[in-house]
Amino acid sequence: MRKYLLAAAVMAGVPVAIVAQSAQLQPGEEPTKAVSVADTGGKKIPNTWICVLKPGAASGNPGAQAARSANVGGGRVTHVFEGAFEGFTLRIPDRAIAKVQANNPNISYCEQDQVMAIASEGKASIAAVSAQGDTLPWGVSRVGGGSGSNFRRAWVIDSGIASHPDLNIDTSRSRSFVSGLGYTDTNGHGTHVAGTIAARANGGGVVGVAPGAPVVSLRVFDGSGSGSNSAVLSAVNHVYNYGSAGDVVNMSLGGGISTTLDNAVLRASNRGIYFALAAGNESQNANNVSPGRVNGSYIWTVSAFDINDRFASFSNFANPPIDVSEPGVEIVSTYLNGSYATLSGTSMATPHLAGLILQRSVRNGGRVTGDRDNNPDIIGIR
Structure with a gap:
């Protein structure tokens, strides 16, 4: 799909292009196991x-x-x-x-x-992050993030977002679409995603790609990381109704092919709202998963690479629909109870791209190595 240069005009909803060039867990508590699309998605x-x-x-x-x-x-x-x-x-x-x-x-x-599921790999491991001085995770550094201000809003369709000193949560717009549960995260995945997008440079903890940007919690998953397509559709409709051109929606999730979800994402994006979509972690063609397979001028599908720019072993592939690759292996970010954790997955790659869109700059930072389709994905940087 064709993209356009993302510059200051993003505030008017112009599409984007790549240009060439811890409070602690309780005693004995295990970090929540991420439920991957391969486990349950599409059932x-x-x-x-x-x-x-x-x-x-x-x-x-x-x-x-x-x-x-x-x-x-x-x-x-x-x-x-x-x-x-x-x-x-x-x-x-x-x-x-x-x-x-x-x-x-x-x-x-x-x-x-x-069933829809979050797109991360394995368990979170609690990370030690200094409270004295800001820590720039390797992924944020690789894409050139971690500075700037006055960002647009990021809507995080995920497991919710937990209160954290590093996060600027827009509580007035946050909602839960899971019956009986509030918008506060009890899984950790959504909080981790939000931190990569927008953790504040506040003198301690981690810093996100677009530090301090307001993040909206749209909860569609329970504590195990499992949810329904109906809940995800409700969240997309919420953004369609209340989002603004230039906002970005992060969807680090996926399932089997859904015409309804694909069309809803496309229609919302036609309002000038950007979508950052996870390619998925099944080591398969990304055209087999929704919403990652959707194409559009305001829609970006994201694969993952490691600290050596190698295509992640778990990442889905194929271009189209994949537009760009971002850091997605051993990513440190915000987590439950004011702590920090390390996670991997295209779930972790996608919020790097969401942060870059908020920065109004996505440039070509080279290409990954080892891409399975022999068409190496572009690395998106600021």
Whole structure:
């Protein structure tokens, strides 16, 4: 896909181009195991269906269409979507979905809900970071981040964001789309992602690529790092409704192919909102995962490399859809309880790119070695 130079004009929503050239864990507590897409992502959720309405069919009231369909099929409504698209999710016997569609001509199609999962590898390990003086993680240094101010907003669709001295959380815009849970992270993944994007230069701890940028917590995963496509769609709709041109959305997550999710991301990006998408960690073609396979002028899919610029062994590949590669192996960032942790994955690479977009500069910093598709990805730097 074609990108444009990201410069000061990003504030008006101009697309981007590459130019050539610890509070501690409790005693005995193990760091949360990351649930990877390979573990669970893409698995169908029984008796749960996402129905997309035809454009204009809901007349601004998709909830009424949802209730009508639930009554026909003997199910219940769990989500109502309004924004990038109109629709709803039903908990309904799988055998009844054909009846629902036949009895509501306003439905364009229905897609079975699926498990979505965070795109990191293995367990987090708690990292020792000095409280005296700022620490610049190797990835932030490699991409040229760690300075600047007056950044736009980063929306983090993830496991939530926990309170941390290094983070500037926009609590007024933060939301949870997981039933019964608030937007505060209990897994650690979303907090880690947020720190790589925007940890403050506050005289101690780590510094992010765009230090001090406001981060919005949009929680779609529970404490184990597992969630549903319906929750992710709700978060994308939230950004569509409340985001602004020049903001960036970080999606360090993935699942099986979802036409509904792909289209929602594309429509939100058409408002001038940037999306940084993880390529995934299955060592497979990134065209097989959503939303990482989506192409668009405001959409960037990110692979991972290590401290020696070697393509990460776990990273998905293929260009397109991959636009750029970023540091994703042994990345130190913010974590639960005011601590710091090391994690790896395209989840960790993607927020480096999100921070660069906030910096309004993504340049060609060379190419990775060892890319599996023999088309080495460009390294994005400031």
